[in-house]
Amino acid sequence: MEPRFVTAADVARRAGVSRSAVSRAFTPGASVAPETRARVLEAAEALGYRVNRLARTLHRDRSDLVGIIGANLGNPYISAQFDALSAALQAEGLQTLLVNLRPDPRPGAEPPDLGRAVERLLEYRVRTVVLLSGAAPDELVRLCAANGVRMVLINRPAPAAGALADVIDSDAAGGGRLAARRLIAAGCRRLAVVLSESRTSAKLARADAFCAEAASGGLTVRRWTQGPNSYETGVAAARSLLEGGAARIDGIFGVTDEIALGAMNTARHELGLAVPHRLSVIGFDDAPISAWSSHRLTTVRQSLPALTGATLEAILCPADAAVSHRAVAVDLVERGSVAPARGSAPG
Amino acid sequence: MEPRFVTAADVARRAGVSRSAVSRAFTPGASVAPETRARVLEAAEALGYRVNRLARTLHRDRSDLVGIIGANLGNPYISAQFDALSAALQAEGLQTLLVNLRPDPRPGAEPPDLGRAVERLLEYRVRTVVLLSGAAPDELVRLCAANGVRMVLINRPAPAAGALADVIDSDAAGGGRLAARRLIAAGCRRLAVVLSESRTSAKLARADAFCAEAASGGLTVRRWTQGPNSYETGVAAARSLLEGGAARIDGIFGVTDEIALGAMNTARHELGLAVPHRLSVIGFDDAPISAWSSHRLTTVRQSLPALTGATLEAILCPADAAVSHRAVAVDLVERGSVAPARGSAPG
DNA sequence: CGCGGGATTGCACAGCATTGCAACCACGCG
DNA sequence: CGCGTGGTTGCAATGCTGTGCAATCCCGCG
Numbered sequence A, B: 001m002e003p004r005f006v007t008a009a010d011v012a013r014r015a016g017v018s019r020s021a022v023s024r025a026f027t028p029g030a031s032v033a034p035e036t037r038a039r040v041l042e043a044a045e046a047l048g049y050r051v052n053r054l055a056r057t058l059h060r061d062r063s064d065l066v067g068i069i070g071a072n073l074g075n076p077y078i079s080a081q082f083d084a085l086s087a088a089l090q091a092e093g094l095q096t097l098l099v100n101l102r103p104d105p106r107p108g109a110e111p112p113d114l115g116r117a118v119e120r121l122l123e124y125r126v127r128t129v130v131l132l133s134g135a136a137p138d139e140l141v142r143l144c145a146a147n148g149v150r151m152v153l154i155n156r157p158a159p160a161a162g163a164l165a166d167v168i169d170s171d172a173a174g175g176g177r178l179a180a181r182r183l184i185a186a187g188c189r190r191l192a193v194v195l196s197e198s199r200t201s202a203k204l205a206r207a208d209a210f211c212a213e214a215a216s217g218g219l220t221v222r223r224w225t226q227g228p229n230s231y232e233t234g235v236a237a238a239r240s241l242l243e244g245g246a247a248r249i250d251g252i253f254g255v256t257d258e259i260a261l262g263a264m265n266t267a268r269h270e271l272g273l274a275v276p277h278r279l280s281v282i283g284f285d286d287a288p289i290s291a292w293s294s295h296r297l298t299t300v301r302q303s304l305p306a307l308t309g310a311t312l313e314a315i316l317c318p319a320d321a322a323v324s325h326r327a328v329a330v331d332l333v334e335r336g337s338v339a340p341a342r343g344s345a346p347g
Numbered sequence C: 001c002g003c004g005g006g007a008t009t010g011c012a013c014a015g016c017a018t019t020g021c022a023a024c025c026a027c028g029c030g
Numbered sequence D: 001c002g003c004g005t006g007g008t009t010g011c012a013a014t015g016c017t018g019t020g021c022a023a024t025c026c027c028g029c030g
Helices: A008-015 A019-025 A034-047 A053-059 A076-091 A114-121 A138-146 A171-186 A204-215 A231-245 A257-271 A304-316 B008-015 B019-025 B034-047 B053-059 B078-089 B116-123 B136-145 B170-187 B200-214 B231-245 B257-270 B304-316
Strands: A067-069 A097-100 A128-131 A150-154 A165-170 A190-195 A221-225 A251-254 A280-285 A298-302 A324-327 A329-331 B064-070 B093-098 B127-132 B150-154 B164-172 B192-193 B223-224 B251-254 B280-285 B298-302 B325-326 B331-332
Touching: A008 A019, A008 A034, A008 B257, A019 A231, A019 A298, A034 A231, A034 B331, A053 B053, A067 A114, A076 A097, A076 A257, A076 A304, A076 B078, A076 B093, A097 A114, A114 A138, A114 B223, A114 B251, A128 A304, A138 A150, A138 A221, A150 A304, A165 A171, A165 A304, A171 A204, A171 A251, A171 A298, A171 A329, A171 B170, A190 A231, A204 A221, A204 A251, A221 A231, A251 A257, A257 A280, A257 B064, A298 A304, A304 A324, B008 B019, B008 B034, B019 B034, B064 B078, B064 B116, B078 B093, B078 B257, B078 B304, B116 B136, B127 B304, B136 B150, B150 B304, B164 B170, B164 B304, B170 B200, B170 B251, B170 B298, B170 B331, B192 B200, B192 B231, B192 B257, B200 B223, B200 B251, B200 B257, B223 B231, B231 B251, B251 B257, B257 B280, B298 B304, B304 B325
Parallel strands: A067 A097, A067 A128, A128 A150, A150 A165, A165 A324, A190 A221, A190 A251, A251 A280, A280 A298, B064 B093, B064 B127, B127 B150, B150 B164, B164 B325, B192 B223, B192 B251, B251 B280, B280 B298
Antiparallel strands: A097 B093, A298 A329, B298 B331
C-alpha cells in the first residue's frame, strides 16, 4: 500500500546473498566475484534499489554535502555565481545544500540568523560550508573548525580566527583604485560612491580604496550609504545625489553592478541625464546583464570562472590541508558608461 | 587531534544519563523530567552537540530534504523563483537540495541527464522532488511515485502518468492569448513569436495560444525557434527577423522575458528601431529586471508569490493526499514596450 | 592426494539516533 | 501499610549501510 524505499536487505534476499555482498557490489574496488556482483545488480535493478547516502554517511567521516549560505540570490551576479558553483560541485560528485539568508519581508519578522544557518548545516554533517553572504563571526568559524568542517569565505572579510577558514577574495582594493583612476581619467571631478548599509563585506574595501585613490588625486568623494544591497539602493542614491543638480556629481562608483545599474538607469531615464557625457558610472562584478546593450556598463570584472575555480579548489582540498588564501585578480572592462579618457593614457 | 562530531552517547556520558534520555531531551513532547532535560541540554551545550539529521532520517519515513531540479539558474525569473522558493521552504523547516541541470559548456561534454538527477535525489531520500526545468518523462514520475516521493512539476507539461505528480501551471494559453490581443490592439499586423528549441515546456503552449489567437484575428505569425533558452536567443531572433527590414515585423512575443529583452534591446540599440513606435515587444514572466527603467517591458505576469505559494502548498500537503493540479492566473502588466491600444478597448 | 594461498563471502559490529516496552520510582488513597 | 497509578528512565531492537575478521571455497602445486 504505502511504498517504501527498497533496502539492501531486500536486494540480498532476492539475489540470494548476504547483505554485505550487496554493499560490496556497490562499492568500487571491493572484493566481489563478478558473477555475484552481476546477480546483485540485476536484483537491484529489478527492485529499484539505490544506496541510501544518508546511511552511508554515518560511516564515512565526510559527507558529499556542501552547504552554501547565501542571500541576494536574485542579484544578477550572485545568481550567476551560485549557478556556476553548484554546477561545478555536481560535476565533482558533491551535492549542494542551500541555506537562504534572505530577509523575510513581512513586518516584524526576525532577521535571518547566520548562526542558526551554520548550525543547521552542521546538523546535516556537511563537509564544507561556503559563505556567499554575510560576515563570519569568529565564533562560527571556530564552531565549524571544532566539528572538522572547512569553511570557505568568498569575498568576506577574513575572520580574526583566520587560520581556520579558507578565504577567497577578489582584489577589492585594486578594483576600487581602478574605478577611481578611470573616472578621474574621464575628467570627472565630483565623485560619489554608493554602497549599502551591510557593513561587513568586501564592498567596504572597494569603497575605501576608491576614496583613497581619489584623495591621492586631490578629490574628495561623496559617500552615500543606505539601505540593503539592491537595485533600489542605486535608484535611491541617484535620486538623492543628482536631483536638483546642485552637487553636480559627475562620476558614480557603485560597489556592485546591481547598484550601479540602478543609479545609471535612474539618471538616464528618470532624471534625463546623459550617460556618459554628463555623468559617468562604473560598477563592480561584471554581471551578465551589465553587458546587455540596454546597459553597456563599464565595470570592474571579477572573473566568474576564476572565482569558481578557486572556490572549487578550496572545497576539494584534503581535509587536513592547511587553509589558504586565494586572491582573484580583477580588471576593468570598458563599455559605454564612462566618458572617454582624456589626455595621457593611464600608467 | 582530528575533530569529530559529538554524538548523543558523548552527551549521555557527560550528563550521566542514558542515550535514550538525550534523544528524548531533543524531541518535543517526549516524556522527560524537566530537570533531566536541563542537565542534558547543558551537557550538549558544553560539548557542542547537535542532532545528526542524517541518522534521524533513518527512522522517520520522510526526510526534511526537498530536491529541486533546475537549469537556467541565471535566468532572471528563475533565479527569483528559486530564491523565493528556497526561502519559503526554509521557513517551514525544510532544506533545499539542489541539482543543477546546467549544460556543461565544454565541447564533447555529455548533456545533463534528468534521470540521473532524480536518481541522485532519491539516494538522499528527499521527501519531494520539484522540477523547475526539463520535462518529466513518465518513467521518472513513476519512479518517484514507486518510492513514495512526491513530484511537483512547475510549468511542466503534465505527464501521461498524470495521477502521480502534482502540477502547478500558470495559465500559458491565457497568457499567449493576452499577448496576441494586446499586440493586435496596438495595430501590429506582422507578428512573430520567439522561442527556444527546448520543446518540452509550457513555453510551447504560450506560443501556440499566441498563434491561434492571432489566426482568429486573421493574422499569421512568423515562428522563430532556435537555440537554448537564453538572452542570446532573443538577440539572434531580432537580428534574423528584423535585419534588412524586408519582413517588416512590427510585433514580437518572446515566450520568456529574457528572450523578449534580448530581442527588444537588439532592435532598439543595435538595429536602431524605435520601440514601441516601430516595433512592439511583449514578454512572459514579469521578471524583476523587466520593470527596470532601462527596459519597461510590457509582459504577461505570473505572480511569483502565487506561484511560490502554490508550490509550497503542494510540497507541504500530507503524503497520502491525492495529487492536485493548481492553476496560477496570469495578467498583463502594461509598461512601455507596446504601442498604445487603438480604437475600442479590448473586451 | 595433501596443503598453501588467494579470492569470496558471511558474521557481527560500528556508526547515530528513535522508540516500544518494561522496570522503576514515588506518591496518594483506601 | 499495601496497592494502584502516573511519570521517568533504561534496555534493546530498529532503521540502513560499511567493513574488519574469520571462515570457506577452490585451485594449483609439490
